[in-house]
């Protein structure tokens with residue numbers, strides 16, 4: 001999908017996109033790890049490292065990442081060149097027997113490896129049994145079908161992009177399951193010298209890029225990594241850029257949320273500043289209460 005969009009932005013006819021804009025598939029360490037939490041093996045950079053090495057080596061010219069997997073800092077020599085329009089940012093509830101999250105019976109087996117999804121689910125339903133679930137989407141759906149879990153959560157965006165949207169039983173509300181910063185968005189990354197190429201402007205979606213700047217500001221303030229349960233979601237409505245961000249204790253018993261907005265005419269620096277401000281407030285109250293506990 002992205003390959004065609006890039007081809008069009010470069011003026012390459014669809015019929016020739018395979019030869020003129022060849023796709024180079026790269027399997028990352030993050031994709032290969034099936035059995036452990038990411039936080040145990042080094043965090044989200046594992047989803048981007050091999051692809052970034054290919055960019056720096058000149059083996060590829062554009063990298064397509066899930067924004068959610070892109071670490072706060074760019075490696076020297078690389079930059080985010082464009083942020084295309086966001087897919088559905090919500091988490092998807094998937095189950096063979098239950099139509100909604102609220103229908104889950106007491107003590108249901110709930111599969112996720114995400115500390116954020118674990119904490120948000122436990123905040124609503126402390127009785128759930130959280131069980132480790134990693135691997136690619138096919139592996140996760142197979143384990144659900146095999147009866148290893150009563151329900152699992154995945155990003156709606158990933159499922160939609162894979163043409164698997166029909167497995168979604170419920171799109172979870174954004175307030176109860178505030179998404180990971182950048183969820184549903186893509187990052188098109190290039191070498192720094194290519195960052196201003198005309199095709200990047202054609203693929204950039206300004207409202208998504210602005211929202212993501214705010215979410216990633218919050219992420220930076222909250223030291224976002226797979227080690228903490230954090231969420232951040234921004235969107236534009238009525239001429240304002242609205243941001244909500246939160247941190248939860250892994251058991252979901254404590255939750256610190258802040259929301260705010262600025263004019264949607266703001267630039268990326270102002271959006272990031274909003275994120276840093278609200279994220280900083282969350283960090284401060286969470287820190288104070290953790291000491292008090």
Ligand SMILES: NCc1[nH]cc(CCC(=O)O)c1CC(=O)O
Nearest residue numbers: 066068154155157158183184185
């Ligand atoms: N951590 C893995 C990861 N990185 C991005 C996505 C989903 C795609 C997206 O955020 O657009 C996923 C899987 C998931 O959360 O279900």
